[in-house]
Amino acid sequence: MRKSNDKVNHLEKNPEEGALDLIHTVMHQYRSQQYQVLRDGPHDVTHMESKVLSYFGHHPGATQSDLARKTGRDKAQLARLIKGLRDRGLLAGEADETDRRNTRLTLSDAGQSVQRALQQQARRLNAKAVQGMQPEEQRELLALLNRLKNNLDA
Template identity: 45%
Template sequence: MRGLRAAFHGGGRKEGRDLTHLDSRVLGFFARCPGATQKELAQHSGRDKGQIARLIHGLKERGLLSATPDEADRRTLRIELTPAGLDAHRAQHARAYALAEQSAQALSDDERRTLIDLLQKVHTHLGAGA
């Protein structure tokens, strides 16, 4: 995993590569749940509220997230990706896909099918325990 993360997040500041693993996860959450709140992200991730606040603040400062007060409760902020945030998220997603493709090149077709079957089994098992 360390090698994959290093390959994924290394390499300078091009194509969203300056995003940390947690930055990428935050962008991914708000890409899937536009208009969610900081509290919802903290609940979803199980992370400390202070850590989430710092992550969101940093991404807002970099122009990747925007926050708008909720119409029903002006104290609550609804968070969304900015166009730059969406571009960074898409670039990260494309890099992940390319890295997965590159990683699987050494596998035969049978090995790929076995790997997919095993990963699906693990995913199903994890879902059953949740």
């Protein structure tokens, strides 16, 4: 039997070529494990739906237009997401008192429950990811990742 030559999922010899690929792989693992909790739970929430819930959890009373400005996402896509979340009872809406054309959105009790589950799972996964690392190693990792981010921001 021939030995498999799988180079796709291995870090290249040159770290300059593989750092972002590895970060992408780690983020894929993180998201997969985080959203498995929601897929297997009573709400079956997608990645984009969780982002919408998170936004309104951090910005209660914001509007769909606020979300569109913040994310740059297509308004029609966001309208469908928000409608679906409202239909499932995860988002609640109330007409804006000064402009009845706008709806102010907040998390419902069920939406807050989903948000808490996401936050708890994020904390568990963060702890799992740095398991076995000394505090100094964790600080060094954060410093290096911030350096990558700053390099890309420049």
